[in-house]
Amino acid sequence: MDSGTASILVEVFFETLGYWYIIIPTIFLGLIVGGIPGFSAANTIIILMPLTLALDLQSGLIFMISLYCAARMGAGIPAILVNIPGTAGAAATPLDGYPMAKQGKGQQALAISFVASCIGGLLTTMLALATMPILARVGFYMHSVEMIVVMLFGISLIASIAAQDMIKGLIAGFLGLMIGSIGTDVVYATPRGTFGFLELYDGVPLIPALVGLFAVSEAFVIIEKRVIVNHDGEPKAPNWHDTLEGVQIALKRWVHIVWTSLIGLVIGVIPGAGASIASFVAYQQSRSFSNTPEKYGTGHPEGLIAPESANNGVTSGTLVPLLVLGIPGGATAAIMLVVMQFHGVSFGPSLFENQPKVGYGMFMAMAISYVFMFLTILPLSRYMSHVTTIPTIYLAPMIISFTLVGGFVPREYMFDMYLALAFGILGYIARRTGYHVAAILIGVILGPLLEKYFLWSLKKSDGDIMVLFSSTLGNILWVAFALSIILPIVFGMRRKRKLEVPAE
Amino acid sequence: MSSEHHKPPRQLGGELVIPILAVGFTIYFFSTIWNSPWTAKVSAFMVGGVLLLVCTIFFVRCVFWLNRGEGTLSFGNLFTMDDIRSGRIGLLASTVGYVLFIDRLGFTLTTFLFLAISMMILSKGRNAAFITVISGAMALTGWAVFIWAFDTRFPRGWFETTMKVVLANG
Numbered sequence: 001m002d003s004g005t006a007s008i009l010v011e012v013f014f015e016t017l018g019y020w021y022i023i024i025p026t027i028f029l030g031l032i033v034g035g036i037p038g039f040s041a042a043n044t045i046i047i048l049m050p051l052t053l054a055l056d057l058q059s060g061l062i063f064m065i066s067l068y069c070a071a072r073m074g075a076g077i078p079a080i081l082v083n084i085p086g087t088a089g090a091a092a093t094p095l096d097g098y099p100m101a102k103q104g105k106g107q108q109a110l111a112i113s114f115v116a117s118c119i120g121g122l123l124t125t126m127l128a129l130a131t132m133p134i135l136a137r138v139g140f141y142m143h144s145v146e147m148i149v150v151m152l153f154g155i156s157l158i159a160s161i162a163a164q165d166m167i168k169g170l171i172a173g174f175l176g177l178m179i180g181s182i183g184t185d186v187v188y189a190t191p192r193g194t195f196g197f198l199e200l201y202d203g204v205p206l207i208p209a210l211v212g213l214f215a216v217s218e219a220f221v222i223i224e225k226r227v228i229v230n231h232d233g234e235p236k237a238p239n240w241h242d243t244l245e246g247v248q249i250a251l252k253r254w255v256h257i258v259w260t261s262l263i264g265l266v267i268g269v270i271p272g273a274g275a276s277i278a279s280f281v282a283y284q285q286s287r288s289f290s291n292t293p294e295k296y297g298t299g300h301p302e303g304l305i306a307p308e309s310a311n312n313g314v315t316s317g318t319l320v321p322l323l324v325l326g327i328p329g330g331a332t333a334a335i336m337l338v339v340m341q342f343h344g345v346s347f348g349p350s351l352f353e354n355q356p357k358v359g360y361g362m363f364m365a366m367a368i369s370y371v372f373m374f375l376t377i378l379p380l381s382r383y384m385s386h387v388t389t390i391p392t393i394y395l396a397p398m399i400i401s402f403t404l405v406g407g408f409v410p411r412e413y414m415f416d417m418y419l420a421l422a423f424g425i426l427g428y429i430a431r432r433t434g435y436h437v438a439a440i441l442i443g444v445i446l447g448p449l450l451e452k453y454f455l456w457s458l459k460k461s462d463g464d465i466m467v468l469f470s471s472t473l474g475n476i477l478w479v480a481f482a483l484s485i486i487l488p489i490v491f492g493m494r495r496k497r498k499l500e501v502p503a504e
Numbered sequence: 505m506s507s508e509h510h511k512p513p514r515q516l517g518g519e520l521v522i523p524i525l526a527v528g529f530t531i532y533f534f535s536t537i538w539n540s541p542w543t544a545k546v547s548a549f550m551v552g553g554v555l556l557l558v559c560t561i562f563f564v565r566c567v568f569w570l571n572r573g574e575g576t577l578s579f580g581n582l583f584t585m586d587d588i589r590s591g592r593i594g595l596l597a598s599t600v601g602y603v604l605f606i607d608r609l610g611f612t613l614t615t616f617l618f619l620a621i622s623m624m625i626l627s628k629g630r631n632a633a634f635i636t637v638i639s640g641a642m643a644l645t646g647w648a649v650f651i652w653a654f655d656t657r658f659p660r661g662w663f664e665t666t667m668k669v670v671l672a673n674g
Contacts, residue, residue: 044654167562168519174555175526178533181551185544192544193533216599223590223626393626394635398642400599400622401615405606405646405658412657417603424599426525432582433518451547459543 008356012364015058015357022059023066023365023372030070031377035078035086037211037406041071042331049335057343058361064339065365066372068332072275072315073117073373076308080109081387082228082399084215088206089275089311091441092157092283094214096296096303103299104229106385107239111246111378112301113308118374119254120261120309121316122367127265128316129363135320138269141473144456148468149477150267151450154280154442156485160287161297161439172435176443177450179204186452187459199415208407208416209444212423213430213437215403219396220428228388228395243381249301256302257309260286264310268317275311276445282310288488291495316366323351323359514575516566518582523559530555594625610661611651616643 033044045052045064052060075086080097093113100109128135142150158173159166182193183203194200222228250257260282267278286306287296296303321327326347328334337347345351345358352359387395407420427437461467469475530552537545569575587593602618609617619639624632650656651664652671658664 048654167558167565170558171523171526171555171562174551174558175522175529177551178526178530178548178555181533181548185540187543188541190537190540190544192537192540192548193529194536195532220592220595223592223595393623394638396595396626397598397619397622400595401602401618401642402646404599404603405611405615405650408658409656414607414659417606421599421603426522429518429521429582433522434581435522447551454547455543458546463542 005356005360009360009364012357012361013368016062016361016364016368019059019062019365020372022062023369024376026063026066027070027369027373027376030067031074031077033067034071034074037084037086037207037215037403041068042335043409044071045332045335049339052339053342057340057345057358060339060343061336061358061362062365064332064336065362066369069121069312069315069366069369070373072121072312073114073308073377075311076113076117077110077384080113080304081106081385082215082222082395083218084399084403085210087275088210088441088445089279089314090307091210091214091276091438091445092279092307093304095161095283095307095438096298096300099297099299100301100304101385101388102229104388105242105299106229106388107242107381108246108249109299109304110381110384111243112250112304114374114378114381115247115250116257116261116305116309117312118370119250119257120264121312121370123258124261124265124268124313125316125363125367125370127262128320129360132320132324135265135269135317138266142270143471143474144453144460145468145471145474146477147270147453148450148457149474149481150270150277150281151446151453152481153284153484154277154446155450156481157280157284157287158439158442160284160293161436161442165434168435169439172430172437172439173443176440177447178443179209179440180444180447181451183448186455197415199411199413199419203448204444205407205411205416205419206445207410208420209423209441211403211407212420212425213427213441213444215399216420216424217427217431217437219399220424221431222392223396226391228390228392239382242385243378246381247378250305253302253305256286256305260306261309261313264313265317267310268314269320270317275314277449278310278314279307280442280446282306285484288484289491291491293488293492312370316363319362319366323347323362511574513573514569515578515581516569516575517577517579520563520566520577521579521582523562526555527559591622591625591628595622598622598625606659608661610664611658612643612647612663613661614659615646616640619643 029044030041033041044067052063055063071087072089075090076093076097077086079085079090079093081101083094083098085091085093097109097113100106155173155177158169161169161173180203182200184191184201191201263282263285264275264278267281268275283303283306286302287293290296290302292300318328318333322333322337326337328337340347340358345355404417404420408414408417410416426440430437430440457467458465461470469478533548533552537548566575570577598618598621602614606614616639619642620636623635623639627635647664647667650658651660652667
C-alpha cells in the first residue's frame with residue numbers, strides 16, 4: 001500500500017467516524033429489520049430510498065452500509081432466541097444457537113454470535129480492501145460448473161443433519177429440493193408442480209417458506225412449555241459473566257472465526273451467491289473438520305460461530321464486484337449501485353483513481369459499523385436473552401402474527417401468507433414426527449439454484465454430462481468436495497479406534 | 505439390551521405422513537412435466553427419483569417394524585387430546601382466521617383480535633384485562649412502526665383508513 005492510499009484511508013477513517021450520529025441509530029434500525037422475517041436490509045433501503053437519495057453521497061452510503069451490516073447480524077438474534085432466522089442467511093444459525101438458548105445459555109450464545117459476526121465482518125472487510133483486485137477475479141472464474149460444486153458443498157449439509165436418522169433426513173432434504181423445483185424451468189419457462197397457482201410460477205418464495213417452517217411451526221411447538229428455556233436451564237438474572245464467557249468462548253475459537261469468515265468472503269464475491277449458501281457451506285465445513293462433530297446440533301459454539309462469521313463475511317464480499325466491476329453481488333448491493341449511479345459515481349478500477357474516498361469509504365464505513373456494533377450491541381445481549389423467559393402463551397401468538405405478515409411483505413401477495421401457513425403446518429408435522437425442518441429449508445433454498453446452474457451447464461454442452469468435469473477450477477473444487485466428504489469419515493474412524501484402544 | 509425391549513413402539517402413523525405427502529407430491533410433479541422439454545424434466549426426475557427411493561426404503565422399514573411389533577400405525581406423536589386441552593387446536597383455528605380476515609379487516613384490527621383471542625385460548629381465559637391491553641399495545645405498535653412510520657404496504661382496512669384521514673387532517 002503506497003503512502004497516498006494510506007493517507008486517504010486515514011482521512012476516510014476519521015471522516016467516517018464523524019458520522020457516528022448516522023451509524024448508531026442505523027445499527028438499531030438494522031437489528032430490528034434484520035430480526036423480522038420479510039424486512040431485509042434491501043427492503044428497508046428500498047422503503048427509505050427517498051431519504052437515502054436526499055442525503056449527500058457519503059451519508060447515504062454510510063447509512064446503507066451500516067443498515068446492511070446490522071441487518072445481517074440482527075437476523076441471528078431471533079434465530080438464536082426463538083428459532084426464527086430473520087433472513088435466509090441466518091437459516092443455519094438456529095441449528096446450534098437455539099439449543100443453547102433452550103439450555104439457558106441464550107446470553108452466551110448471543111455474545112458468541114456478536115463476536116463471530118463482528119470479527120468475521122471486520123476481518124473480511126480489511127481483507128477485501130487489501131485484496132480487491134484479486135478477489136474481483138473470482139467472479140470471472142466461477143461459472144455454472146463451479147457453482148454446482150459450491151451448491152453441493154451446501155446441500156451436503158443435509159447429510160450431516162441427517163446423521164441421526166439418515167433416511168428421514170434424506171426424505172426431508174429431498175422433499176425440500178422437490179419443493180424448490182416448483183415453478184417454471186429456467187430454459188423454456190415450462191410451469192412445473194404449481195397446482196395451477198400463478199403466484200408459484202416464479203418458484204416458491206423464500207420468506208413464506210422460512211416463516212412457515214421455522215416461525216409458525218415453532219410457535220405451535222413452544223406452547224407445550226411455559227417458557228422457551230428448559231426447566232433445568234432456567235436463566236439467571238442479567239449478568240456480565242455470561243456475556244464475557246460468551247466473548248471468551250468465541251475468542252478462543254478465533255481460528256474458526258477466521259476460517260469460516262473467509263468462506264463467506266469468497267462466496268460473497270461471487271455474484272448471485274449469497275449469505276444463505278455461505279452459512280450452509282461454512283456450517284458443513286466446520287462440522288466436517290471438527291474433532292467433535294457429534295456435538296453439532298446440540299448447542300455447540302462452533303456450530304454457531306461458523307454460520308454467523310460466514311454470513312457477515314459475505315457483506316464485504318458483495319462490495320468487491322460492485323466497486324471493481326460494477327456488478328452487484330446481491331440485492332442490497334444492487335440498490336447501492338442505483339444510489340451511487342444517481343449521484344454520478346462511475347464504477348470499475350477508475351473509481352479508486354477518480355473518487356478514491358467513495359471506494360475506500362464504503363469499506364471503512366463497514367469496518368467502523370462493525371466496531372460500533374460490537375460496542376453497542378454486546379452489552380444488550382444480557383437483556384435480549386430474556387425473550388426466552390416470556391411466557392409462551394404471549395410469545396407464540398406474537399410470533400405467528402408478526403412473522404406471517406412478514407411473509408406478505410416481499411411480494412405483497414395474500415397468497416404468500418396462505419403459503420406461510422401451509423409451510424407452518426408442514427413444519428409442525430415434521431417437528432413432531434422427527435424430520436428436520438432445516439433440511440427441508442436447505443432444499444428449498446439451494447434446490448432451485450443447483451438446478452439453474454445444472455441446466456445452464458447442460459445447455460452449454462448440448463446435454464453432455466461430462467461438462468461438469470471440464471474446467472480446472474471445477475475439478476479442483478470436485479476434489480475438495482470429495483475430500484470434505486471422505487476425510488471426516490476417515491478422521492471419525494481414527495478417533496473411534498483411538499477411543500477403543502484404552503478400553504481394550 | 506433390556507432397555508431396548510421396554511422401548512415404547514414407534515408411532516409410525518405420524519412418521520408416515522411426510523413420506524406419503526412426499527410421494528403424492530412427487531407423482532403430481534411428474535405428471536406436470538411428463539410432456540415438457542427435457543430441461544424441465546431432468547433435474548426433477550433425478551431429485552424425485554431419489555425421493556421416491558428413500559421413501560420406499562422407509563416404507564419397507566416401517567413394514568419390518570410393524571411385523572416385529574416395534575411400531576404401531578397410531579398418530580399419537582402428531583395429535584393427542586392434549587392438543588385440544590393445551591389450546592393448540594384453538595391457536596390453529598385463530599391463525600387460519602387471522603390469515604383469512606386480515607385482507608378484509610386490515611393489519612391492526614385483525615392483529616389485535618388474533619392476539620387477544622389466541623392469548624385468551626392459551627391462558628384459558630385468565631388475565632383477560634392484561635391480554636386485551638397487551639394485544640392492543642402490540643397491534644398499535646405494529647401499525648405505528650410498519651404502516652405510519654415506514655409506510656409498508658401491509659393489508660389495510662377500516663382502522664388504517666380512518667387513521668390516515670385523522671392524521672392527514674391534523
